[in-house]
Amino acid sequence: MPNDLYTAVMSIPGADRAVDFIQGQAAAFSYIPQRLERIRAKLEAIRQAAAAQNDVVKVAKAAALLRGLVTVSSTYARTAAGVSDVVNALRSTAPGLNPVAFVPKLLGVASQVTLLFKSVDFFERSATGLQAGTLSAEDVAKLERGGFTVGSAVVSPLVKTALVVGGVWLLWRMTRR
Numbered sequence: 001m002p003n004d005l006y007t008a009v010m011s012i013p014g015a016d017r018a019v020d021f022i023q024g025q026a027a028a029f030s031y032i033p034q035r036l037e038r039i040r041a042k043l044e045a046i047r048q049a050a051a052a053q054n055d056v057v058k059v060a061k062a063a064a065l066l067r068g069l070v071t072v073s074s075t076y077a078r079t080a081a082g083v084s085d086v087v088n089a090l091r092s093t094a095p096g097l098n099p100v101a102f103v104p105k106l107l108g109v110a111s112q113v114t115l116l117f118k119s120v121d122f123f124e125r126s127a128t129g130l131q132a133g134t135l136s137a138e139d140v141a142k143l144e145r146g147g148f149t150v151g152s153a154v155v156s157p158l159v160k161t162a163l164v165v166g167g168v169w170l171l172w173r174m175t176r177r
Contacts (some may be wrong), residue, residue, distance in 0.1 A: 006090045008099035015103045018110040022086060025113060029083065032076050035120050040069055042127045061130055064144040065123065071146030072119050079116050082109040119147025 010016045047062035086109045089097060126143055129135040 005092060005097040005099055005102060009090065009102060009106065012099065012103055015099075015106055018106050019090065021110050022083060022106075022113060025117070026083075026087075028117070029080075029113060032116065032120055033073075035124070036069060036073055036076070039120075039123050039127055040066065043069065043130070046127065046131050058130065058133070061135060061140050064140050065126060065130065068143040068146050069123060072116070072123065075112075075116060075119070075146060079109070079112045082112060085109075115148045122147045 006019075009019060043062050043065050047059055047066070050056075050058035050062060082105070086106055089102060123143060126135055126139055129139070
């Protein structure tokens with residue numbers, strides 16, 4: 001097994017893709033707070049315009065989306081901490097970091113990043129749909145819960161592949177010991 005964690009993780013099928021994904025999405029991930037603020041401002045403007053027109057249904061939908069946006073913001077904060085932990089661990093040259101124990105955390109963070117991107121995209125589209133009056137009650141309910149979550153989302157094919165291949169590899173390594 002290689003000495004440093006990065007080399008060891010990159011030799012694990014599936015885990016290497018998760019590392020590449022996290023590194024490739026770093027710039028877009030850091031831009032999420034600005035996107036969330038733009039969405040919040042748009043939803044607030046929609047809510048205020050609907051209130052001025054006495055459109056209580058649209059006011060209620062905008063309020064529900066604003067509540068869900070708070071959940072997405074806190075999810076971003078938790079996920080950012082996980083991304084930071086993963087990146088710092090991969091950069092670390094300290095001995096004793098077990099790649100087999102690290103891979104589940106890496107894959108978990110990669111799936112959280114994927115779900116967060118999906119949620120932010122969904123909120124952006126939904127704010128436009130709310131403004132146009134085409135947002136369904138089902139979408140409002142999902143958005144009020146914060147968009148996509150681990151239990152409700154379709155995880156990207158990259159993360160699915162990484163989970164399956166990485167899991168098989170880990171089982172194989174454990175049976176060899």
